Amino acid sequence: MSVVTLEIDGKVCTGVSGETVFDVAWNNGVKIPRLCHIGGLPNIGACRLCLVEVEGQKKLLPACITPVQEGMVVRTWSEKLIAHRRLIVELLFAERNHVCSVCVVNRNCELQDLAVELGLDHIRLRYQFPKLVADTSHERFGLDHNRCVLCTRCVRVCDEVEGAHTWDVSRRGALSQIIADLGEPWGESDTCTSCGKCVQVCPTGALFEKGKAVSEMRKDRGFLKYIVTAREKGQWIR
Amino acid sequence: MTVEELFDQQAAEVERQNALENRIYCCTAAGCVSCGSEAVRKAIGEEIKSQGLTGKVEVCGTGCMGLCSKGPLVRTSKDDALYGGVDVSNAAALVSAPETLAPLRIDTSAPFFIKQKKIVLGNSGRVDPEKIMDYIAAGGYQALARACTELGPAGTLDEVKKSGLRGRGGAGYPTGLKWELVARQPGDVKYVVCNADEGDPGAFMDRSVLEGDPHRVLEGMAIAAYAVGAQQGYIYVRGEYALAIQRLQLAIRQAERERLLGNRILDSAFQFRVDLRIGAGAFVCGEETALLASIEGRRGQPRPRPPYPPEAGLWGKPTLINNVETFANIPPLIQNGGEWFASTGTATSKGTKVFALAGKIANTGLIEVPMGTPLREILFDIGGGVPGGLEFKAAQTGGPSGGCIPAEFLDTPVDYESLARIGSIMGSGGLIVMDSSSCMVDVARFFMEFCMDESCGKCIPCRAGTVQMHDILLRMTKGEASSRDMAILEELCTLLRETSLCGLGQTAPNPVVSTLRYFRPEYEMHIRDHRCPAGLCEMKGNEGGAR
Amino acid sequence: MDPVNRKPSLATVWLGGCSGCHMSFLDLDERLIELAPLVEVKASPLTDYKDFPEVDITLVEGAVANRDHLEHIRTIRKRSKVLVSFGDCAVTGNVTGMRNAFSVPDCINRSYRDNSAVVVGIPSGNSVVPELLERAHPVHEVVDVDYYLPGCPPDGDAIHQLLVDLLNGRAPSSDGRRFG
Numbered sequence A: 001m002s003v004v005t006l007e008i009d010g011k012v013c014t015g016v017s018g019e020t021v022f023d024v025a026w027n028n029g030v031k032i033p034r035l036c037h038i039g040g041l042p043n044i045g046a047c048r049l050c051l052v053e054v055e056g057q058k059k060l061l062p063a064c065i066t067p068v069q070e071g072m073v074v075r076t077w078s079e080k081l082i083a084h085r086r087l088i089v090e091l092l093f094a095e096r097n098h099v100c101s102v103c104v105v106n107r108n109c110e111l112q113d114l115a116v117e118l119g120l121d122h123i124r125l126r127y128q129f130p131k132l133v134a135d136t137s138h139e140r141f142g143l144d145h146n147r148c149v150l151c152t153r154c155v156r157v158c159d160e161v162e163g164a165h166t167w168d169v170s171r172r173g174a175l176s177q178i179i180a181d182l183g184e185p186w187g188e189s190d191t192c193t194s195c196g197k198c199v200q201v202c203p204t205g206a207l208f209e210k211g212k213a214v215s216e217m218r219k220d221r222g223f224l225k226y227i228v229t230a231r232e233k234g235q236w237i238r
Numbered sequence B: 001m002t003v004e005e006l007f008d009q010q011a012a013e014v015e016r017q018n019a020l021e022n023r024i025y026c027c028t029a030a031g032c033v034s035c036g037s038e039a040v041r042k043a044i045g046e047e048i049k050s051q052g053l054t055g056k057v058e059v060c061g062t063g064c065m066g067l068c069s070k071g072p073l074v075r076t077s078k079d080d081a082l083y084g085g086v087d088v089s090n091a092a093a094l095v096s097a098p099e100t101l102a103p104l105r106i107d108t109s110a111p112f113f114i115k116q117k118k119i120v121l122g123n124s125g126r127v128d129p130e131k132i133m134d135y136i137a138a139g140g141y142q143a144l145a146r147a148c149t150e151l152g153p154a155g156t157l158d159e160v161k162k163s164g165l166r167g168r169g170g171a172g173y174p175t176g177l178k179w180e181l182v183a184r185q186p187g188d189v190k191y192v193v194c195n196a197d198e199g200d201p202g203a204f205m206d207r208s209v210l211e212g213d214p215h216r217v218l219e220g221m222a223i224a225a226y227a228v229g230a231q232q233g234y235i236y237v238r239g240e241y242a243l244a245i246q247r248l249q250l251a252i253r254q255a256e257r258e259r260l261l262g263n264r265i266l267d268s269a270f271q272f273r274v275d276l277r278i279g280a281g282a283f284v285c286g287e288e289t290a291l292l293a294s295i296e297g298r299r300g301q302p303r304p305r306p307p308y309p310p311e312a313g314l315w316g317k318p319t320l321i322n323n324v325e326t327f328a329n330i331p332p333l334i335q336n337g338g339e340w341f342a343s344t345g346t347a348t349s350k351g352t353k354v355f356a357l358a359g360k361i362a363n364t365g366l367i368e369v370p371m372g373t374p375l376r377e378i379l380f381d382i383g384g385g386v387p388g389g390l391e392f393k394a395a396q397t398g399g400p401s402g403g404c405i406p407a408e409f410l411d412t413p414v415d416y417e418s419l420a421r422i423g424s425i426m427g428s429g430g431l432i433v434m435d436s437s438s439c440m441v442d443v444a445r446f447f448m449e450f451c452m453d454e455s456c457g458k459c460i461p462c463r464a465g466t467v468q469m470h471d472i473l474l475r476m477t478k479g480e481a482s483s484r485d486m487a488i489l490e491e492l493c494t495l496l497r498e499t500s501l502c503g504l505g506q507t508a509p510n511p512v513v514s515t516l517r518y519f520r521p522e523y524e525m526h527i528r529d530h531r532c533p534a535g536l537c538e539m540k541g542n543e544g545g546a547r
Numbered sequence C: 001m002d003p004v005n006r007k008p009s010l011a012t013v014w015l016g017g018c019s020g021c022h023m024s025f026l027d028l029d030e031r032l033i034e035l036a037p038l039v040e041v042k043a044s045p046l047t048d049y050k051d052f053p054e055v056d057i058t059l060v061e062g063a064v065a066n067r068d069h070l071e072h073i074r075t076i077r078k079r080s081k082v083l084v085s086f087g088d089c090a091v092t093g094n095v096t097g098m099r100n101a102f103s104v105p106d107c108i109n110r111s112y113r114d115n116s117a118v119v120v121g122i123p124s125g126n127s128v129v130p131e132l133l134e135r136a137h138p139v140h141e142v143v144d145v146d147y148y149l150p151g152c153p154p155d156g157d158a159i160h161q162l163l164v165d166l167l168n169g170r171a172p173s174s175d176g177r178r179f180g
Ligand SMILES: Cc1cc2nc3c(=O)[nH]c(=O)nc-3n(C[C@H](O)[C@H](O)[C@H](O)COP(=O)(O)O)c2cc1C
Pocket: B166, B167, B168, B169, B170, B171, B172, B173, B175, B195, B196, B197, B198, B199, B200, B283, B284, B285, B286, B287, B288, B289, B321, B322, B323, B324, B326, B428, B502, B503, B504
């Protein structure tokens, strides 16, 4: 483990080799936007919100999977990056049916937070209004595909932390959908242990606890870290 | 077999074939099969029997002879001639007196033939893909023998580097460099993978090679495995290619039986097994990391690179991935040396390229030309130009990742750099010709629809961006789009290029960008005047509500 | 705005929405009294105008959901110097747009036949009940919009801030605004 010094947005930062640009930036107070990344789960570099500019690199690099290197010069906010991020968030809002005013996580939603952070006040793209359903067959939880951003946090936490691998993605492109087991109603899944980890890591109102009304669902954001620390260090601390 | 046996068998088979009175090659590739060549072949077989010429005359099926628009095609050794538009009634004559079929004879000194140069397709139409002896008679597996006995792994690698060969799967990465990267990796478990997913709409180059000359690809893979130190290979073929799969399976069995694959190849310590993996028809599975995931039995989705497959590929092991045509170039390259190979082509693009001509062109089919051949020569001399008296409008290369080339650039030499300079790409070899009846906005829409349907859905820019771009293009073709939509379309082009995870999303805007570059007024007419200059789009005007 | 003498004029319009945004506007309470002398209200859902007037600022609540809305918003756009999408239904389609995943006949049947105890009739779109558009549109899909005030409904402070900014000839600040 060696210490690595790099520059992020003009600020000299230090990290440890093997750490990602994303983690080092956050540890140094530079908050790079993200959606698919969540500490404690393997990264997939899929949402592209954390893309940053690295000097000497032609392509934009996803901070969540790019390891830090000595002498790296990183820019996390530029006009170009902001424009890209705004458009990506617009794409997400237009893709499915986000009717915030009637959503269980209204005002407690990572997608909304991104929109606010990026200063969006309307979506220039055509809303697609896909016809999607909610699976409420589980005793305690629900999955509303209308709100899903396909970040696959639920898939990963279920597979990698709970070890159940109940969730997966079926079909492709815009038709992609999260499915339980081989496409059964969640309530009939043989593998689901009802642990609720997926609900907590889900950034939006797609996965929710039943019985919660508009704006009532609060996700426990520290939950995953708690479990991962316990698993890795044997310490049950918050 | 040993190296000596290989040469002995070649000599014996050549002698046997030369002793025949007539050997009839009947094209049984998809194009000719679809106009009845199987029946012709059967009729010829029966004729041979009924004329009592068994043992003296022989009929065999072959891969594509190129001029698909004149099928079914038959070649006869007796008079060394090619006949087109043949049917069962010609069978008797083909067996004993082909010269009486003069009206069906195709002039092989026409530009279509003489302007081509066949390296990859050298055997296509000349060997029976189901008989390993045919391939051996044509000098097959001698390059592998040369690599194993004369060159050694390092020498083999050197020849490939010297040749300047670049990958034919689309991106044009130098093949020698890629092999070297894999060869340099430590560890003794490495893989060689042949990418036969060929998903571009209208492309069938790889299928033709696999159907017409499967041993060539196997030999190329074996040479690669020898050079990089791999013992296991996979061919990832798309499931739709049933015939190619069947021929490959047969070819692998034959090669294993002759000890040209498997253990103790050519009686040496080198071993290399090849297995097939069948794709389920997803374009994105042609992308190398998605392909690897699919071989591993996971969902066929790309992952960010680095690490690149030469460092961490199949099951985390160093993996060499090349395209079918890339591997098909290897045997002649090794046989004749890298310098020989480099003598064809341009400074940075060596060798030949196979193209599938399609669309508004007289000679649709498969051709092979030296790199650097001007587009005009390919389309007009070889392709025979635009039929039906309409005017040439554009040529599309590179499929959904490529661009449209307008008439003013017809003199561009076809090589990697020149095509990139005019906003297109070499791609894998699809070449679609459009005439004045084609609407460029609709062409862009068509390719965008393809990308939208084929997006794997992993990253947001491609998954949701292609949907929005298609939505805008579709509304343009209906006369329902505004100049604001145009601005957003261009923003999305930049977004997808710069932020998509894999090549599919990164290149999906290319057809839009290139048609905007050369045919912008056509877009503007759709938007401003609700008019389609090609007369193709039906405009309803804009009373529906939204702008 | 004509700086010489005239007070800036304001209109508020109610399209396909629930009137909640207007209620929130009224929730400005005593601040309304401060604002009142600064503007001339030329049209609102409570005024009986035959023809939409020329105004400086128009706040539009609601999505563009039917033929009447469509005609109306086009006129409004022509006669307003500054047009504000006021509240989520105007900005995103929101609840009004939730029918967009379904076809118009399906929606009509659902409302007037399936869910109705007594079926009186199905609006034919010819007279009193205007014909539904195929989709309910956010306002900016139909006409140019200058500013957006999201929220369901936008809260009083945000409305107040927007009006104060506009009346002072400034672009509205985004403080306190929350999309979604
Ligand atoms: C969306 C996508 C589809 C692709 N499809 C193919 C394909 O069908 N066949 C192929 O050989 N390469 C395909 N490629 C390129 C491969 O990723 C890879 O670069 C290639 O197989 C390498 O071989 P080469 O160096 O011999 O060209 C595709 C790439 C992308 C991004």
